[in-house]
Amino acid sequence: MADPAAPRPAPRPVSWEPAFSTLGCPNAGVREVARLAREHGCTGVELRCDPPEGLLTPRTPPAELAETVDLLDRAGVRTRWLAGYVRVADPGVTDTECLVTLAELTTLAAEVGAVGIRVFPGADRPGPEADARAVRRLRAAAPQAADAGTSLLLETHDSHPGAADAARVLSAVDHPAVGAVWDVLHTWRAGESPAESAVLLAPWLRHVQVKDAVSRQDPRPCLPGTGAVPLDAVPAALTAVGYRAHLSLEWEKRWYPEIPGLPQALAHTARALGLPDTWAAPGH
Template identity: 55%
Template sequence: MNFAFSTLGVPGMEVRDVVRTAAETGCRGVELRAHPEEPVHPGLLPQERRSVVREFAAAGVEVLAVAGYARVAAEGDDEAVYEELYRLVHLAADLGAPFVRVFPGGGGRPQDDADATAARRLGAAAEVAADAGVRVLLENHDSHPSGADTARVVAAVGHPHVGAVWDVLHSWRAGEAPARTHGLLAPYLGYVQVKDCADRDDPTPLPLGAGTLPLGACVAAAGPDGWFCWEYEKRWFPGVPALPGLLAAGRAHVEGLLAGGSR
């Protein structure tokens, strides 16, 4: 199994400690939250990018994705969004990451308008991504929480360098069954973000297996071949326990689910 964690779970942690944490807990990859608060973001200079690459390579850990904050369905000019997408794609290429994560961010816009805007911007980014050898993945999130919402946009783009990342929390909270979400996203899926929480109305992060999110059904649907990335939202819930001490058990829990465990 390929298991990763997102640096959303370790706010502000230096790259050397991120990489050490991954290596010590059996995580093969890391999703790097590409935000100016964090050590890795699109403003990094070339020598800083090379240093990140060296740290990961030395530990044998992969950069799974650059998790960006571009909001591709948002109202407003395309130019600023294109610029953000290009910067994320080039950062991912420089770091050897196969994926860039982006958000819909359509707010309260009518669905057709939000979809058309997102598909237009992702379509433009697709060619740049193809040249760079990267895939841009739209996450099911905010205005587009379900697999159906995300698949509608990605299908409209119709380009192999634009796909989807499945966040198991948002589709579940939207009332979509895991097997259905996976069925809709499977043709486009880059990787799966796993998490757990007490119930649909309380997204406070819990250790994997400690909540009621139907993680077993999600993991079973996704199967053993792709990446699972634990996105523990410590940045937004600072009071929850630190992630590093939970990682090895979280990884083992997903392994157990893949091997036929129940929930």
């Protein structure tokens, strides 16, 4: 019989697979993206779908799609997401327009084997009308996503920056093909701690984006671990809710061209999270 006074072994650390968004290498072609993934041990990539420099769009020729899949497969990228820019709560587009775009992205996701399609809330103002608009559209698009083997993932962003905001919408949609992307910067800027955000999003959490910034008031990106975002609290928060998928660096080089390159940011990410140096390239 075990001695009840004996010290208990420390819990085994959880390891999450690393990923990155092509937002961090906006001018890179798929060969460069595959090389970065391979060198940094990243098994997941978020593929931007925003013309003109998005890596993929619903208009990409079939031969290019096939090459993209082949190169990513050979680089060990087993998990892919489409970083779409549909704004599901946007009052400036009709339901039909929104659903047509979501259908196009769903078809593209099936063609490249993407497990999820990131969408934004994008309302002009938060409130019940914005929630209802997002719920209606996500609920209508969900069956096609399920049939295609993918999911629609609402990001904590813009009009719905907090986990509490996204959770209101997701609980009302109540469909297994609709989940959440937790952007840790936006929930923190909304006043939530990582522990609070993780609990609120836990029933729907499919993907996590990490980044760092100067302050709550100043969202300019800085190398992970050098800014004000409490990234060191994220692993414990995810462990507590049983999240076991990817952690993805969203390095906003596209919007801030003056910041360091993606390789340097990848090398900082694991250290900022207190994890094994998975993101650092060999010899870094």
